[in-house]
Amino acid sequence: MKRSILITGGAGFIGSHVVRLFVNKYPEYNIINLDKLTYAGNLANLKDVENKPNYVFVKADICDFDTILSIFDKYSIDGVIHLAAESHVDRSIKDPFLFAQTNVIGTLSLLQAAKATWEKSGVETKLFYHISTDEVYGSLGSEGFFTEETPYDPHSPYSASKASSDHFVKAFHDTYGLPAVISNCSNNYGPYQFPEKLIPLFINNIRNNKPLPVYGKGENVRDWLYVIDHARAIDVIFHKGRVGETYNIGGFNEWKNIDLIKVMIKVTDRLLGRNEGASDSLITYVTDRAGHDLRYAIDSGKLKNELGWEPSLQFEEGIEKTVQWYLDNQEWLDGVTSGEYQEYYKKMYSV
Numbered sequence: 001m002k003r004s005i006l007i008t009g010g011a012g013f014i015g016s017h018v019v020r021l022f023v024n025k026y027p028e029y030n031i032i033n034l035d036k037l038t039y040a041g042n043l044a045n046l047k048d049v050e051n052k053p054n055y056v057f058v059k060a061d062i063c064d065f066d067t068i069l070s071i072f073d074k075y076s077i078d079g080v081i082h083l084a085a086e087s088h089v090d091r092s093i094k095d096p097f098l099f100a101q102t103n104v105i106g107t108l109s110l111l112q113a114a115k116a117t118w119e120k121s122g123v124e125t126k127l128f129y130h131i132s133t134d135e136v137y138g139s140l141g142s143e144g145f146f147t148e149e150t151p152y153d154p155h156s157p158y159s160a161s162k163a164s165s166d167h168f169v170k171a172f173h174d175t176y177g178l179p180a181v182i183s184n185c186s187n188n189y190g191p192y193q194f195p196e197k198l199i200p201l202f203i204n205n206i207r208n209n210k211p212l213p214v215y216g217k218g219e220n221v222r223d224w225l226y227v228i229d230h231a232r233a234i235d236v237i238f239h240k241g242r243v244g245e246t247y248n249i250g251g252f253n254e255w256k257n258i259d260l261i262k263v264m265i266k267v268t269d270r271l272l273g274r275n276e277g278a279s280d281s282l283i284t285y286v287t288d289r290a291g292h293d294l295r296y297a298i299d300s301g302k303l304k305n306e307l308g309w310e311p312s313l314q315f316e317e318g319i320e321k322t323v324q325w326y327l328d329n330q331e332w333l334d335g336v337t338s339g340e341y342q343e344y345y346k347k348m349y350s351v
């Protein structure tokens with residue numbers, strides 16, 4: 001079936017993998033990538049698909065309701081995969097207003113545009129798919145997992161803004177009958193991640209012999225999923241997920257930060273031709289992040305049992321591929337850290 005799918009935040013880390021997967025796998029769909037190109041948006045992530053006939057890029061702000069409404073109309077949007085967001089916890093601690101604006105008001109503006117448009121054309125065959133995070137569930141002790149029934153208990157301004165956006169999506173489903181589905185995923189890693197997040201930041205710092213700032217004692221635990229496995233899960237949920245449901249996505253792959261960092265150092269040192277562990281001396285313990293959640297761990301049994309999704313990559317393979325990618329793409333990394341990419345695309349899209 002010919003579909004017109006609006007993917008928001010498609011120039012970001014996860015969004016670019018979702019856009020690539022959909023453009024290549026579904027030539028019969030029109031994929032409209034809508035992105036504001038904030039510091040985190042980078043069209044260089046999508047060079048390999050930018051000339052495909054089923055791909056369009058639109059530079060717009062999800063908070064600009066009139067523009068969003070006109071895009072729904074212009075492209076006859078019948079499906080939304082909503083990833084656009086401010087996504088970094090440390091930035092949210094510094095500027096919570098921006099997170100409320102983008103993540104809450106931006107999501108509300110998309111929901112309202114979908115509702116207004118689809119009320120006229122009929123909601124059958126339509127879907128609003130909201131991409132969220134496991135961080136909405138708060139923090140775990142040393143035992144247990146987040147399930148879809150775990151009560152929301154966000155601690156950071158980032159997770160509070162994502163929790164709020166999830167509630168708005170549920171409210172639009174329950175109040176107006178908007179066909180909606182939500183997924184909450186654990187920490188992603190892989191190519192094209194902005195080097196402010198742990199894994200690409202540390203690979204880049206090891207490469208440049210710069211300190212590796214470990215928050216607190218490095219004892220916090222995260223459940224890491226290779227980004228392409230997240231994109232595969234999004235594909236499955238978009239096509240087969242039950243409307244009104246939430247699906248948790250995780251890697252069953254928990255790592256204490258300091259253990260993960262030691263693995264990253266070993267792999268990066270080896271691939272750089274250094275002695276494995278030579279960069280251990282770069283580890284620098286720094287003041288802990290305020291409100292730092294101790295442990296996240298996802299039970300993705302529902303997604304596996306209902307829709308048959310499982311992660312495809314073992315962590316050892318994923319981290320090796322990831323480190324190799326950043327070392328092979330130093331131009332991308334240097335471009336992003338120098339801000340060159342934004343200058344280039346600002347000129348291209350005259351902003």
Ligand code: NAD
Nearest residue numbers: 009011012013014036037038040041061062084085187188
């Ligand atoms: P990212 O920061 O790499 O990308 C976000 C994208 O959104 C960028 O391209 C940016 O330009 C765009 N954007 C920001 N504000 C916008 C606005 N007002 N209008 C239009 N576009 C805007 O983020 P990511 O890591 O790829 O995360 C994508 C989504 O997945 C987010 O909703 C995030 O909450 C969720 N998520 C991320 C992770 C993770 O580990 N990174 C895990 C679970 C869920």
Ligand code: TYD
Nearest residue numbers: 089187196197198199213214215220222257
């Ligand atoms: P991050 O990649 O920011 O993801 P999130 O906060 O969404 O989980 O951080 C992952 C973990 O690594 C988290 O426990 C914080 C920690 N961390 C550091 O210790 N040092 C750093 O420089 C960064 C960016 C994160």
